[in-house]
Each structure stands twice: as structure tokens, then as C-alpha cells.
Amino acid sequence: MTTTTALILLGVGLAIIAGLAAYAFTLRRELRRRRVFREEEERRARDNCLENLEMVASALLQEQVDVTEGAWRCKVLLEILDPRLLERPAFQAFGEVHARTRHLHTHSAREALTPRERFREDNERLAVEAEMREAILEAARAALAFRRDWPGSLH
Helix, strand or coil: CCHHHHHHHHHHHHHHHHHHHHHHHHHHHHHHHHHHHHHHHHHHHHHHHHHHHHHHHHHHHCCCCCHHHHHHHHHHHHHHHCHHHHHCHHHHHHHHHHHHHCCCCCHHHHHCCCHHHHHHHHHHHHHHHHHHHHHHHHHHHHHHHHHHHCCCCCC
């Protein structure tokens, strides 16, 4: 191999290495940008859940929403934040109301029921609400305290 050929191959090799390094740098920068974007999206989603939790818990305490509906909504929001939250004694009432009422029909399925079936389901729901009302209101207060104490909370 001549010196000229060796220098040409060295130059080509260095150009390839430089190109690959530039490509790796670009990929790394894009990966960092996507990670920051994902973290920001997760933060916004978490903040939105916390804000909605605060609104639903407040609505429960002000009797602007049925106990069953409010409990279901709080349960879902807490599950989104962290499913382990429902294991806390302060929030278990939300899960209990859900477990005891999830078989009841809603929306168009409810409309398809006969008046007698609707009446029976309404009575069942009202009985659960009467029994669980105080526990749900306590859980709503706990949800508001949780929201207030959340790290990074503006409240």
C-alpha cells in the first residue's frame, strides 16, 4: 500500500468517524429533548389530575355532586396519580363505594332499564350513599389535604 492510499483511507476513516460522532451527538440531543418533553407532559398531566381532584373533592364537600359520582371520580384520579394511593386508609372509602356500585347501570344502559329496575338500582345506590356519606366526605377532606401537601403544589 502506498503512502497516498494510506492517507486517503485514513482521511475516509476519519470522515466516517466524524460523521458517526455528529450523528450520535444529534441522536443524543434529540433523546434529551424528547425526555424533557415527556417529563413536562407527565408533570402537566399530574398537575391536571391534582387540580381535578381538588375540584371534585370540593364539589363533594359542597354537595354539588352525588356521593357515588364524586367517589368514582376521585378514585379514578387517585389511580392515575398512583394506584397505591387507594390503599391509604384515608382514601379507601372511594374504592369501597366504587366496588359496591360498579354493577349499577349508567347512561344508555340505565335508560334501557325498566322503571322498576331503575327504581331498584336508585334505592341501592342511595343506600350505599347514605351508609358511606361521612366516610366519603372525610376522604374528600383528605384528598384536599393531599392536594395541598403535594410536592410542588402552588397551594
